[in-house]
Amino acid sequence: MTEYVIRFLVGGAVVSAFAMLGDLLRPKSFAGLFGAAPSVAIATLGIAVYQHGAGYAAVQTQAMMAGAIALAVYSVVVCHLLVRAKVRAVTATLLSLVVWLIAAFGLLIVTGGQT
Amino acid sequence: MSPIRFSASSLKEGRWYEYLIRFALGGAATVFTGLVSSHYGAFIGGLFLALPAIFCASATLIEKHEIRRKREAGLVGERRGQMAAAVDSAGAALGAIGMLTFAIVFSLTVETSVATAFLAASFAWLAVSIAAWHIRRKTRSVWRVRTEQASGSEIRRSR
Numbered sequence: 001m002t003e004y005v006i007r008f009l010v011g012g013a014v015v016s017a018f019a020m021l022g023d024l025l026r027p028k029s030f031a032g033l034f035g036a037a038p039s040v041a042i043a044t045l046g047i048a049v050y051q052h053g054a055g056y057a058a059v060q061t062q063a064m065m066a067g068a069i070a071l072a073v074y075s076v077v078v079c080h081l082l083v084r085a086k087v088r089a090v091t092a093t094l095l096s097l098v099v100w101l102i103a104a105f106g107l108l109i110v111t112g113g114q115t
Numbered sequence: 116m117s118p119i120r121f122s123a124s125s126l127k128e129g130r131w132y133e134y135l136i137r138f139a140l141g142g143a144a145t146v147f148t149g150l151v152s153s154h155y156g157a158f159i160g161g162l163f164l165a166l167p168a169i170f171c172a173s174a175t176l177i178e179k180h181e182i183r184r185k186r187e188a189g190l191v192g193e194r195r196g197q198m199a200a201a202v203d204s205a206g207a208a209l210g211a212i213g214m215l216t217f218a219i220v221f222s223l224t225v226e227t228s229v230a231t232a233f234l235a236a237s238f239a240w241l242a243v244s245i246a247a248w249h250i251r252r253k254t255r256s257v258w259r260v261r262t263e264q265a266s267g268s269e270i271r272r273s274r
Contacts, residue, residue, distance in 0.1 A: 004146050011145020012138035015169050019137050022173065023129065026122045028199060029252075032206015033244040035173050038217045040144045041164040042233070045221065047149070052157070054225045054232075060152070060161030061222040067165025068215035074167050075208035078174065082201035089178040089200040093171035104162050 003051075011043040036071055063108065070103035118252075128180050137172050144168040165214055170207055174200040209251060213244030 022034030041064060048057045077099045081092035144166060152160025178196035185192020221236035 004149065007145045007149050008142035012142035015141025015144070016134060016138045019141075019169065019173060020134075024121050024123065026120050027118060028177070028202045029206040030119050030248055032203040033210035033213065033248060035170045035203055035207035036167075036210025036214050036244075038164070038214050038236075038240055039141065039169065040148060040166065041214075041217065042237070043141075043145045044148045044152075044164055045225075046233075047145075048152070048157070049225070049229050054229055056157050057229075058222045058225050059157040060164060061218045061225070063158045063161030064164040064218040065215055065222075067162045068211050068218055071165045071167055071214060072208050072211035075170075075204045075211055078170075078204040079201045079208065082197045082204065086194070086197060089174040089197065090171070092200075092204075093167070093174050097167070097171075100167060104165070108162065 003047075007043070007047060010047065011040060014043040015039040036075065066107035066111070067104050069107055070100045073103045074100040128183070129176075133176055137169065137176075140169055140172050164218075165211075167207075170204075174203055177203050206248065209247040210244050212247050213240040213242075216240060216243040 018034050018037040018039040022031045022037070025031040025034065041061075045057045045060065048060055074096050077096045078092045081087050081096065082089065085092075087095075144163075147168075148160055148163045148166070151163050178200040181196040181199040182192040185195055217236045217240040220239040221232050224235055225232035
């Protein structure tokens with residue numbers, strides 16, 4: 001239980017720090033870089049190294065590569081939904097989560113887990 | 116001159132509960148990744164290190180702030196809000212290239228030195244993201260000039 005409380009606090013703090021930095025920066029397209037900051041990754045990998053060692057964290061980052069490619073696909077889909085389909089941001093970002101899941105797991109299957 | 120600058124105005128626009136929501140979402144995403152890792156292993160859990168959970172909240176807040184700003188000026192800002200969120204998501208697509216670099220550098224260096232891995236991967240993320248943003252900006256401005264030149268010569272030919 002304590003582990004998950006620590007995870008929650010560390011994750012919340014790191015994500016908030018990156019989000020606030022993104023809020024401060026202009027132009028908006030540059031600030032958007034911080035929307036894809038590895039904030040959850042930094043918090044999670046820090047805990048993973050402490051609990052399970054460097055090897056465990058290395059395995060996590062190998063799969064993270066597929067997740068990052070899926071994130072690029074996701075961001076492009078969100079952009080197109082907002083510009084062309086003219087849907088609200090909440091709808092576009094939530095609907096596109098399906099695209100992220102398909103792209104991420106698709107990449108894992110295609111590469112046979114060798115990312 | 117660099118077009119990148121700091122603007123504190125958006126921090127003033129933010130409400131306290133918006134920061135609380137982002138903190139809670141960030142915490143929840145980290146807990147979720149930990150749960151997935153403990154149930155399905157490090158590899159599947161690692162996939163969720165790049166889950167765009169926070170991006171949903173950020174894009175929605177950007178849209179909301181833009182709509183609020185336009186409403187205060189007596190305008191309907193819904194389309195403007197959508198476009199602001201779209202620009203942010205275009206930036207996130209470039210940031211994802213940086214995140215991919217972060218993962219590659221971290222996986223290559225973590226077993227040598229943990230501190231070096233965190234520093235090198237974070238630096239690689241920042242450098243690649245900024246480089247990708249600059250390249251896109253340059254190519255867009257070149258493309259815009261070419262389009263304007265092409266449309267200008269077409270107008271001259273039609274006269």
